[in-house]
Amino acid sequence: xxxxxxxxxxxxxxxxxxxxxxxxxxxxxxxxxxxxxxxxxxxxxxxxxxxxxxxxxxxxxxxxxxxxxxxxxxxxxxxxxxxxxxxxxxxxxxxxxxxxxxxxxxxxxxxxxxxxxxxxxxxxxxxxxxxxxxxxxxxxxxxxxxxxxxxxxxxxxxxxxxxxxxxxxxxxxxxxxxxxxxxxxxxxxxxxxxxxxxxxxxxxxxxxxxxxxxxxxxxxxxxxxxxxxxxxxxxxxxxxxxxxxxxxxxxxxxxxxxxxxxxxxxxxxxxxxxxxxxxxxxxxxxxxxxxxxxxxxxxxxxxxxxxxxxxxxxxxxxxxxxxxxxxxxxxxxxxxxxxxxxxxxxxxxxxxxxxxxxxxxxxxxxxxxxxxxxxxxxxxxxx
Numbered sequence: 001x002x003x004x005x006x007x008x009x010x011x012x013x014x015x016x017x018x019x020x021x022x023x024x025x026x027x028x029x030x031x032x033x034x035x036x037x038x039x040x041x042x043x044x045x046x047x048x049x050x051x052x053x054x055x056x057x058x059x060x061x062x063x064x065x066x067x068x069x070x071x072x073x074x075x076x077x078x079x080x081x082x083x084x085x086x087x088x089x090x091x092x093x094x095x096x097x098x099x100x101x102x103x104x105x106x107x108x109x110x111x112x113x114x115x116x117x118x119x120x121x122x123x124x125x126x127x128x129x130x131x132x133x134x135x136x137x138x139x140x141x142x143x144x145x146x147x148x149x150x151x152x153x154x155x156x157x158x159x160x161x162x163x164x165x166x167x168x169x170x171x172x173x174x175x176x177x178x179x180x181x182x183x184x185x186x187x188x189x190x191x192x193x194x195x196x197x198x199x200x201x202x203x204x205x206x207x208x209x210x211x212x213x214x215x216x217x218x219x220x221x222x223x224x225x226x227x228x229x230x231x232x233x234x235x236x237x238x239x240x241x242x243x244x245x246x247x248x249x250x251x252x253x254x255x256x257x258x259x260x261x262x263x264x265x266x267x268x269x270x271x272x273x274x275x276x277x278x279x280x281x282x283x284x285x286x287x288x289x290x291x292x293x294x295x296x297x298x299x300x301x302x303x304x305x306x307x308x309x310x311x312x313x314x315x316x317x318x319x320x321x322x323x324x325x326x327x328x329x330x331x332x333x334x335x336x337x338x339x340x341x342x343x344x345x346x347x348x349x350x351x352x353x354x355x356x357x358x359x360x361x362x363x364x365x366x367x368x369x370x371x372x373x374x375x376x377x378x379x380x381x382x383x
Contacts, residue, residue: 012179013121013130014137019080019172020114020327022165023053023334024299025142027217028241029149029161031338032224037158044096046221046342048103053217053335055107057328060115064325072116076176079113084169091162110169111327113176119324120181121310127323128259128311135252135303142299143245150238202316205268205371206325209309210333211364212272215357216302217337218344219279223295226350230286243296251304264312268368271305276361283354306330312371 023030027049034045059079063070086106093099124130145164152160198206227237278301281294313322344352 008179009181010130010133012175012181013117014134015172015175016076016080016113016117016180017121017134018138018141019083019168020056020110020117021138021330022110022145022168023049023056023331024216024302025138025145026149026161026165027221027334027338028224029146029153031221032228033153033158033161035225037153038094038099040096042222042225042342042345043339044342046338046340048096048099049221049338050335051100051103052107052110053331053338055104055109056111056114056331057107057335059108059111060325060328060331063112063115064119064321064328067116067119067321067324068319070116072120073176073180073182075116076113076180077173079109079111079116080169080173080176082109083107083113084166084173087162087166087169091159091166106165107331111331113172114327115324118326119320122314122320122323122326124181127314128307129256131310132252132256132259132307135255135307136249139245139248139250139252139303142248143242146241146245147238150234150241154234198317198322201371202313202322204367204369205309205313205316206322206329208268208272208364208367208371209306209326209329211360211367212275212302212305213330213333214337214340215272215275215279215333215360215364216299217334218341218353218357218360219282220298221338221341222345222350222353223282223298225345226282227291229350230288230291232288232291236288240292240295243292244299247296247300248303251300252307255304255307259311262308264308265368265372267308268305268312268371269365271301272361272364272368275301275305276358279357280354283350283357309368309371316371 018025030049031042031045034040034048035042038045040048063075083106086102086109090099090102090106093102121127121130121134149161149164152164224237224241227240228234275298278294278298281290282298285291285294310323310326314320316322340356341353344356
């Protein structure tokens with residue numbers, strides 16, 4: 001268990017979560033800026049975002065198994081600091097090759113910090129509630145980011161976006177250095193050995209989260225471009241993003257409120273179905289009201305579902321190692337999403353994304369249906 005009872009420690013986790021999950025909020029602006037300001041095609045733009053996510057995945061896969069043997073404060077502060085440096089360098093570049101390298105380095109650094117952040121949340125007294133808190137913080141961050149950054153980029157150019165990314169990472173690095181929670185008791189090699197390898201239920205939950213992240217990234221990476229290509233003004237698209245940001249304030253506290261009232265197993269099997277329906281609405285219905293309705297709640301579905309999935313995985317794996325791999329879960333899917341979505345758009349148009357989301361959603365439901373806590377585990381958790 002970790003020292004998350006005091007608010008300064010919780011704030012540190014909230015800031016770290018917002019910085020590490022910046023892709024979840026920024027993808028439409030990120031990809032859209034690479035297309036409009038840097039003149040990369042959709043496949044290249046999606047590829048650059050994918051490189052950041054690939055770096056984060058690789059880093060998470062390395063650090064997650066070692067989570068209980070790490071100096072978490074050091075990893076978090078150094079990771080965010082190095083990511084800030086990489087984004088700062090990115091803001092000075094215009095060539096695809098150098099920008100690609102910087103995206104990979106930024107992802108590697110941020111992924112290490114986010115991995116220990118999520119593992120620490122997983123070892124808190126109530127992982128579901130703590131993850132809901134950081135999810136609310138991410139929602140507030142999204143309102144500010146999506147309301148301000150598109151206008152800043154329009155006024156000052158694409159480099160401003162990467163400078164903002166760097167600034168966010170600097171804040172997270174300093175906060176982590178000063179306030180990041182530490183374990184209340186030793187949790188080293190012996191702690192990991194005392195617990196068995198991940199069960200099939202854990203792996204099923206991990207894959208299910210990854211598939212939902214894939215669907216989210218496929219649609220949301222091109223949400224801004226879908227609107228622009230349909231002739232919507234920058235103001236109209238920005239309005240949807242602002243509404244989306246405010247809507248995202250709701251699912252995390254709602255998930256915390258309903259923790260004891262809803263079955264986590266039922267929530268995680270319903271989430272992908274709702275996600276697929278919204279994707280079809282966004283990609284196949286050309287009317288602006290449909291674009292607004294689908295886009296405004298699209299991320300909220302993922303936040304709500306993932307909060308229950310996070311709590312479910314914390315019960316399936318008490319070591320925190322599976323939850324330390326949360327960046328890998330989310331970003332494996334998210335890494336494939338932008339480039340897969342860009343490829344589908346390039347050759348078949350936006351409706352192809354909607355069809356792909358439906359197929360992936362079916363696979364996610366199958367996986368989540370296997371991620372169930374056994375009766376014995378429920379008894380132990382209650383005790």
